Amino acid sequence: xxxxxxxxxxxxxxxxxxxxxxxxxxxxxxxxxxxxxxxxxxxxxxxxxxxxxxxxxxxxxxxxxxxxxxxxxxxxxxxxxxxxxxxxxxxxxxxxxxxxxxxxxxxxxxxxxxxxxxxx
Amino acid sequence: xxxxxxxxxxxxxxxxxxxxxxxxxxxxxxxxxxxxxxxxxxxxxxxxxxxxxxxxxxxxxxxxxxxxxxxxxxxxxxxxxxxxxxxxxxxxxxxxxxxxxxxxxxxxx
Numbered sequence: 001x002x003x004x005x006x007x008x009x010x011x012x013x014x015x016x017x018x019x020x021x022x023x024x025x026x027x028x029x030x031x032x033x034x035x036x037x038x039x040x041x042x043x044x045x046x047x048x049x050x051x052x053x054x055x056x057x058x059x060x061x062x063x064x065x066x067x068x069x070x071x072x073x074x075x076x077x078x079x080x081x082x083x084x085x086x087x088x089x090x091x092x093x094x095x096x097x098x099x100x101x102x103x104x105x106x107x108x109x110x111x112x113x114x115x116x117x118x119x120x
Numbered sequence: 121x122x123x124x125x126x127x128x129x130x131x132x133x134x135x136x137x138x139x140x141x142x143x144x145x146x147x148x149x150x151x152x153x154x155x156x157x158x159x160x161x162x163x164x165x166x167x168x169x170x171x172x173x174x175x176x177x178x179x180x181x182x183x184x185x186x187x188x189x190x191x192x193x194x195x196x197x198x199x200x201x202x203x204x205x206x207x208x209x210x211x212x213x214x215x216x217x218x219x220x221x222x223x224x225x226x227x228x229x
Contacts, residue, residue, distance in 0.1 A: 035218070037165075045157075045165065045208055047218040061217055062121075095164055101171070104212040106155040108176065110164035 002026040004096050004111035011117045017084040020114045022096030029077040030054040033099035035107055036070060036081045038092040046092075050099060051079060059104075086118045122146055122211050126221035132229040139196040141224045143209035148189045153213035156185055156194045159223075160205045168207075169194065196226075204228055 007021040022034065036048040049060035051070040058070045069082045079096055093113040099105035123146040133139055143154075152172035157165040167176040169185035172192060182197040196203055209221040 037220075044222045045210075045220040047220065050218075059217065097164075101153070101212070102151070103153050103214065104216050104218045106153075106167060106170040106210065106212055107157075107165070108167050108170075110166075113164055 002098065002109045004098065004109055006094075006096060006111040006114045009115040009117070011119065012086050013120055014086055014088060014118055016086050016118075017082060018086060018116050019080055019082040020094050020096075020116065022079045022081075022111050024077045024079070024098070027098075029072075030074055033105060034070075034072065034079040035097045035099050035105075036079075036094060037097055037107070038094045039113075040089070040092040043092075048081065048094070050104070053079065083116075086116075088118050090116065091118045092116060121217065122149065122213070122219050124209050124211060124219055124221035126207075126209055126224045128224060129222075130225045130227060132227050133199050134229045135201055136198050137229075139194075139199050139203070139226055141194040141196075141207055141209075141226075143187075143192045143194075143221050145190045145192070145211060149192075149211045150213040152188055153211060154185075154187070154192050155210045155212065156183075157208045157210065158203075158205045159208065165208060199226065201228075 005023045030053045035050040051058045053072045072079045096111040097107035098109045100108045154172040156169040159165040173185045206223045
């Protein structure tokens, strides 16, 4: 069965960087895009970006350009989200999710989420 | 980018009632690249509908999606206790990127 297992909660200071991992299993990792979506406390869903695990290619939401990097390790089937120059409003649960379908795609399997807290 | 506006913000219903959730896009969503998700507290979202009308694997047939262009609807024919949650719409058409609506909370009346 498809599973996405994310790394544990992080606490960071403003200005620092954070790197969250998402290990995929139960399907061919290189066959599907991996997306990252975040959710601030009590708020809705916000798309961060995606990576094509088969080739070196990522797309990011405009508001995160220059601060976000999504990478992958095909040998371990793991995707990574790195966010730099953290601010307090980056405090959120970050989800990885598998992309399906055409264009940017819908998200059919999700990780359990990783809480990133930014606080001085 | 395409902005999605969901209504109502909160829907108060009794079990067995019909739920109608709406999502309006700021411009036409091409080829019905449209999805709906359910999210319960402390959990990840769960895919319900993709391609505007296609139920995801394992989703009960009381959930249905309809619409095209700029107006989309999620209907729950008879709400069950397990259905009280927040529902989000998502578009994945052109122009990119992916955007979500702000959510509709379905609560027990």
